[in-house]
Amino acid sequence: MPAISMKVNGKAVSGNVENRTLLVDFIRTNLGLTGTHVGCDTSQCGACVVHIDGKAVKSCTTLAVACEGAEVTTIEGIAKNGKLHPMQQAFHENHGLQCGFCTPGMIMASIDIVKRNGKKVSEEVIRRELSGNICRCTGYHNIVAAVQSAAEKM
Amino acid sequence: MSDTGIGARVLRKEDKRFITGKGQYTDDINLKDQTYAYFVRSPHAHATIKSINTAKAKKMPGVVDVFTSKEVEEDKIGGLICGWMIHSKDGSAMKAGPHPILASGKVRFVGDQVAVVIAETREQAKAAAEAVVVSYGVLPHNVDAAEAMKTKAQVHDVAPDNRVFNWSIGDEAATDAAFKTAAHVTKLDIINNRLIPNAIETRAAIGSYDTGSEHYTLYTTSQNPHVARLVISAFHGLAPEHKLRVIAPDVGGGFGSKIFIYGEEVTCVWASKRIGGRPVKWTADRSEAFLCDAHGRDHVSHAELAMDAQGKITGLKVHTIAAMGAYLSTLGSVIPTYLYAILLSGQYNIPNIYAEVDAVYTNTAPVDAYRGAGRPEAAYLVERIVETAARELKIDPAEFRRRNFITQFPHQTPVILAYDVGDYGATLDKALELAEYSSFPARKAASAKNGKLRGVGFSAYIEACGLAPSQAVGSLGAGVGQWESAEVRVNPVGSVEVLTGSHSHGQGHETTFAQLVSDRLGIDINNVSIVHGDTDKVQFGMGTYGSRSGAVGMTAISKALDKIEAKAKKVAAAVMEASTEDIDFKDGTFTVKGTDKKMAFGEVALASYLGHKFNTAEIEVGLKETSFHDPSNFVFPAGVHICEVEVDPDTGLTKIVSYTAVDDFGTIINPMIVEGQVQGGVAQGIGQALYEGCTYDKESGQLLTGSYMDYNMPKARNMPLIENFKLGFTVTKCPSNPLGMKGCGEAGAIAAPPAVINAITNAIGVREIAMPATPLTVWNAMQPMKRAAE
Numbered sequence: 045m046p047a048i049s050m051k052v053n054g055k056a057v058s059g060n061v062e063n064r065t066l067l068v069d070f071i072r073t074n075l076g077l078t079g080t081h082v083g084c085d086t087s088q089c090g091a092c093v094v095h096i097d098g099k100a101v102k103s104c105t106t107l108a109v110a111c112e113g114a115e116v117t118t119i120e121g122i123a124k125n126g127k128l129h130p131m132q133q134a135f136h137e138n139h140g141l142q143c144g145f146c147t148p149g150m151i152m153a154s155i156d157i158v159k160r161n162g163k164k165v166s167e168e169v170i171r172r173e174l175s176g177n178i179c180r181c182t183g184y185h186n187i188v189a190a191v192q193s194a195a196e197k198m
Numbered sequence: 199m200s201d202t203g204i205g206a207r208v209l210r211k212e213d214k215r216f217i218t219g220k221g222q223y224t225d226d227i228n229l230k231d232q233t234y235a236y237f238v239r240s241p242h243a244h245a246t247i248k249s250i251n252t253a254k255a256k257k258m259p260g261v262v263d264v265f266t267s268k269e270v271e272e273d274k275i276g277g278l279i280c281g282w283m284i285h286s287k288d289g290s291a292m293k294a295g296p297h298p299i300l301a302s303g304k305v306r307f308v309g310d311q312v313a314v315v316i317a318e319t320r321e322q323a324k325a326a327a328e329a330v331v332v333s334y335g336v337l338p339h340n341v342d343a344a345e346a347m348k349t350k351a352q353v354h355d356v357a358p359d360n361r362v363f364n365w366s367i368g369d370e371a372a373t374d375a376a377f378k379t380a381a382h383v384t385k386l387d388i389i390n391n392r393l394i395p396n397a398i399e400t401r402a403a404i405g406s407y408d409t410g411s412e413h414y415t416l417y418t419t420s421q422n423p424h425v426a427r428l429v430i431s432a433f434h435g436l437a438p439e440h441k442l443r444v445i446a447p448d449v450g451g452g453f454g455s456k457i458f459i460y461g462e463e464v465t466c467v468w469a470s471k472r473i474g475g476r477p478v479k480w481t482a483d484r485s486e487a488f489l490c491d492a493h494g495r496d497h498v499s500h501a502e503l504a505m506d507a508q509g510k511i512t513g514l515k516v517h518t519i520a521a522m523g524a525y526l527s528t529l530g531s532v533i534p535t536y537l538y539a540i541l542l543s544g545q546y547n548i549p550n551i552y553a554e555v556d557a558v559y560t561n562t563a564p565v566d567a568y569r570g571a572g573r574p575e576a577a578y579l580v581e582r583i584v585e586t587a588a589r590e591l592k593i594d595p596a597e598f599r600r601r602n603f604i605t606q607f608p609h610q611t612p613v614i615l616a617y618d619v620g621d622y623g624a625t626l627d628k629a630l631e632l633a634e635y636s637s638f639p640a641r642k643a644a645s646a647k648n649g650k651l652r653g654v655g656f657s658a659y660i661e662a663c664g665l666a667p668s669q670a671v672g673s674l675g676a677g678v679g680q681w682e683s684a685e686v687r688v689n690p691v692g693s694v695e696v697l698t699g700s701h702s703h704g705q706g707h708e709t710t711f712a713q714l715v716s717d718r719l720g721i722d723i724n725n726v727s728i729v730h731g732d733t734d735k736v737q738f739g740m741g742t743y744g745s746r747s748g749a750v751g752m753t754a755i756s757k758a759l760d761k762i763e764a765k766a767k768k769v770a771a772a773v774m775e776a777s778t779e780d781i782d783f784k785d786g787t788f789t790v791k792g793t794d795k796k797m798a799f800g801e802v803a804l805a806s807y808l809g810h811k812f813n814t815a816e817i818e819v820g821l822k823e824t825s826f827h828d829p830s831n832f833v834f835p836a837g838v839h840i841c842e843v844e845v846d847p848d849t850g851l852t853k854i855v856s857y858t859a860v861d862d863f864g865t866i867i868n869p870m871i872v873e874g875q876v877q878g879g880v881a882q883g884i885g886q887a888l889y890e891g892c893t894y895d896k897e898s899g900q901l902l903t904g905s906y907m908d909y910n911m912p913k914a915r916n917m918p919l920i921e922n923f924k925l926g927f928t929v930t931k932c933p934s935n936p937l938g939m940k941g942c943g944e945a946g947a948i949a950a951p952p953a954v955i956n957a958i959t960n961a962i963g964v965r966e967i968a969m970p971a972t973p974l975t976v977w978n979a980m981q982p983m984k985r986a987a988e
Contacts, residue, residue: 088907089398123218145221172914180453180882183917
C-alpha cells in the first residue's frame with residue numbers, strides 16, 4: 045500500500061492507503077476527522093467538500109494518493125484560536141442549518157464561493173454556485189442568507 | 199417575554215457541534231473490533247429464490263461470515279411488522295404478507311435483501327457480496343399502483359388480487375344523494391407522485407452484543423429509538439427490553455423515513471451475537487437509500503365535488519388506490535386511511551363525504567410516512583379540486599374558498615375529526631395582503647410583455663398532527679399509544695436536565711425545549727440541557743414524527759414542570775416557615791405573600807437535596823418529576839399558501855417568482871425555528887411539484903431514479919429569492935394543550951404542491967398537469983392549445 049503524507053488543518057499527517065482509497069475515507073477513518081460527511085455516491089450532495097490547496101473539492105471523488113504533499117483543510121480546521129470562522133458564525137446566526145449533516149460541506153463550499161466572488165456576491169450567484177450542495181432540511185433560504193452575511197465579514 | 203423564553207428568537211444551542219464538525223452521527227461512531235456488513239440485494243422485481251451459494255464468498259479475504267434466511271430461521275428471528283391494523287369495509291383484516299429480515303423463498307422488489315456478508319472491512323464485505331451466487335426464478339412483476347388489482351403478478355399469497363384492504367369512511371348513501379341534487383359537479387383524476395425521502399444522512403446501524411452481560415446495543419439513525427427497541431424486543435424476539443439499548447445519536451434528517459424498523463438494522467444486532475459478539479456496522483450507500491428506504495405518496499385517485507347553485511360545496515366523493523409497495527412497512531397501512539381520508543374536509547364545511555381506499559401491493563420499495571404522510575395527499579386532492587371547481591364556476595378562487603370555509607368551532611367533519619379552533623378567513627386575508635393578490639393582474643401583464651405566462655395558485659390546507667388520544671387511536675387499529683414522556687431533573691445547584699422521549703434530528707429541540715424550561719423556571723437557558731435518543735437514559739418515548747414534539751412532547755415537559763413547581767413550593771414553604779398556599783413563584787423566585795421573604799430557584803433546589811429544613815417523612819428529598827402526557831385531541835394547524843409562477847412558453851420551464859405562506863400554528867415557541875421548518879417544508883413541496891418523481895421501469899421493474907443523477911432534488915437555485923418568499927402567521931391557540939401549540943414540521947410539504955400546480959395550470963390555462971411538472975411535461979401540456987391557436 046502506498047505511503048502518503050500531506051498537511052491536514054496545518055498538521056503534517058501520513059499513512060498507508062490503498063490506491064483506491066478516497067480522500068474522504070482517509071480523513072474520516074485514518075485521521076478520525078468525522079466532520080466531513082458522505083451523503084451520496086455520485087459526487088452531487090457536497091457533504092464531503094473540503095479545501096485542497098485553498099480550493100473547494102469533493103473529497104468523495106478525490107483519491108487520497110492524489111493529495112500527496114497537498115494542504116487540506118476540513119471543517120475542523122477553519123476556526124482559529126477558538127474563534128469561529130465568519131461563515132460558521134453566519135450559519136449559526138442565520139439559522140442556516142437544521143440536522144447539520146450537509147452543513148460542513150455547505151460551509152466549506154460557501155467559503156470558496158465568497159473567496160472567488162468577493163464581498164458583494166449576489167444572491168443569484170450564491171444560489172447557482174451551491175448547485176453542488178444538497179440540503180433537505182432548510183430549503184436553502186437561510187443558507188443563502190448566511191453566505192451573504194458572511195461575505196460582508198470575510 | 200424574556201430573551202430566552204417562549205416566543206423568543208433564540209439562536210440554537212445545538213449549532214456549535216454541527217458547524218465545527220463535532221456532530222456525532224451513527225457512521226461517525228466506531229466500536230472496538232467492529233466488522234462491516236454489506237447486503238446482497240435482489241436484481242429482480244419479483245422472483246423465487248431457487249438457491250443461494252455462499253461458499254465462495256465465505257472464502258474471500260476478510261470475510262467473517264455470510265448469512266441468509268436459513269440462519270435467520272434457525273435463530274427464530276421474527277419478521278418485520280406493520281403496526282396499524284386496518285379492516286376492510288367488509289370487516290376482514292388487512293392482508294399482511296410475511297416480511298422476513300432477509301428474504302425467504304422469494305424476492306418482491308429490486309433491492310430486497312437476500313443475504314448479508316460480514317467482513318473485516320467494508321470493501322471486503324462489498325467484494326464478497328459480489329461472490330454470493332443466487333439463482334432466481336423470475337416471476338411476472340408489477341410496479342404500477344393502478345394496475346395492481348388487474349395484474350397477474352401476485353406479490354403475496356395472502357392477497358390474490360394484491361389488495362391489502364378495501365377501506366371506506368363516511369356516509370356513501372348521503373353523499374350520493376348530495377350529488378343527485380347538485381347544481382354543479384367537478385370531476386378530477388389526481389395522481390400523487392411517488393417520492394423518495396432522501397435525508398442527506400443515509401441510514402446506518404452498529405449492532406453490538408456483549409457476551410459477558412448478554413446485553414445488546416444498537417446505534418442507529420432512528421427518529422424513535424424506544425419504539426425500535428420495543429419492536430426488536432417484542433416482535434423480532436432478539437432480547438427483552440432491559441437487555442437491549444438503542445441509541446439514536448445525532449441524526450441527519452428523517453422526514454419519516456427513519457421512523458420505521460427495517461431489516462438491515464435488526465440484522466446488525468442479530469449478526470453481532472451470531473459472530474461471537476463483535477460489533478457489526480452498516481452504512482447505506484445512497485443507491486441503497488434510493489432502493490430500500492420506505493418511499494412516500496404514490497396515490498391514484500378519482501374525486502368528485504358537488505356544489506349547489508350558490509357555489510356552496512355539498513358533497514365530496516373520492517376513490518383512491520394507494521401503493522403499499524412489496525411489503526407493509528411499519529406504519530404503511532395508516533397513511534392512506536387515518537392520516538389521509540380524515541383530512542378530506544379540508545378547511546371547508548362539506549356536509550357529505552365518502553371515500554374508499556384500495557391499498558395494493560406492488561413490486562417496489564415499501565411506501566410509508568414521508569413528511570406529511572397522508573395529509574399532503576389529502577390537501578393536494580382537496581385543493582386541486584376546489585381550485586378547479588372555482589374556475590369552472592368562474593368564481594375567484596379566494597372567494598370560492600372563503601364562501602365554503604368553516605367558521606364555527608368546534609366543527610365536526612363527516613370524516614371523524616372534530617376541528618377545535620381556527621380562523622381561516624383571517625389567515626386568507628393576511629395571505630392575500632402579503633402576496634399583494636389585488637395587483638396580480640398588473641404583474642401578469644408585465645410578465646406577458648416579457649413573453650412569460652404568469653399564474654397564481656392557492657392552497658388552503660389543513661393538517662392534523664399529534665395523533666391522539668391513545669384510546670381513540672387504539673380503537674382505530676394503532677399498535678402503540680400516542681403519548682409522550684418527560685422527566686425533569688433539577689440538580690442541587692439549580693441546573694436542569696430534561697429527559698424527553700421526543701427525538702431531534704434537525705428540529706432544534708435542544709433549544710426550544712430549553713426555552714420552555716427557562717421560561718417556566720426563570721433560569722438561564724444555558725443551565726438547561728435536553729437529553730434524548732438513548733433508551734438507557736430516557737425511560738420511554740414515542741419519538742418524533744407527525745409534528746408531534748411540540749404539542750405532545752413539550753406538553754409532557756410542561757406537566758412535569760408543574761409538578762416541579764408544586765414540590766419546590768412545599769420545600770420553599772418549609773424553609774421560609776410559611777404555608778404552601780402562601781408561596782408565589784415568579785421569574786425564578788419563590789416569595790411569601792405579604793412578606794419580603796424570598797428564595798431563588800437554585801436555593802430551593804439545594805434545600806430540596808439537603809433535606810435539612812423540612813420533615814423528610816412528609817416531603818421527599820430531591821427534585822425530580824416525570825409526566826406521561828396523552829393528549830385529548832389532535833391539533834389542527836392550517837394556513838393559506840399562495841404561489842406565483844412564470845412559465846416560459848418556449849421551453850416549458852417554470853420559475854417560482856413568489857411564494858407566500860401564512861400559517862396558524864397556535865403558540866410559537868421560537869419563530870426562527872418555525873420559519874425554518876416552513877421554508878424547508880415548502881422546499882420539499884416545491885420539489886414534489888416541480889422536480890421529484892420516483893420512477894420504476896414498467897418492463898424491467900428496475901428503479902430508474904436511483905441516484906442524484908436521475909432523481910432531481912431541489913437545489914438552492916430552484917427556490918424563490920429571499921425577498922420573494924414571504925412568511926406570515928396568525929394565531930388561534932390550541933385548546934387541548936396548556937401551551938396552545940399546534941405543529942409546524944409538515945405544513946410546508948403539505949401546502950406547497952397544490953399551490954404550485956394550481957399556479958401552473960392557471961398560467962398556461964390547462965385543467966390538469968402531472969407532478970413533477972418538469973419543463974417537458976409543461977411544454978407538452980401547452981401544445982394542444984398552441985396548435986388550436988395556430
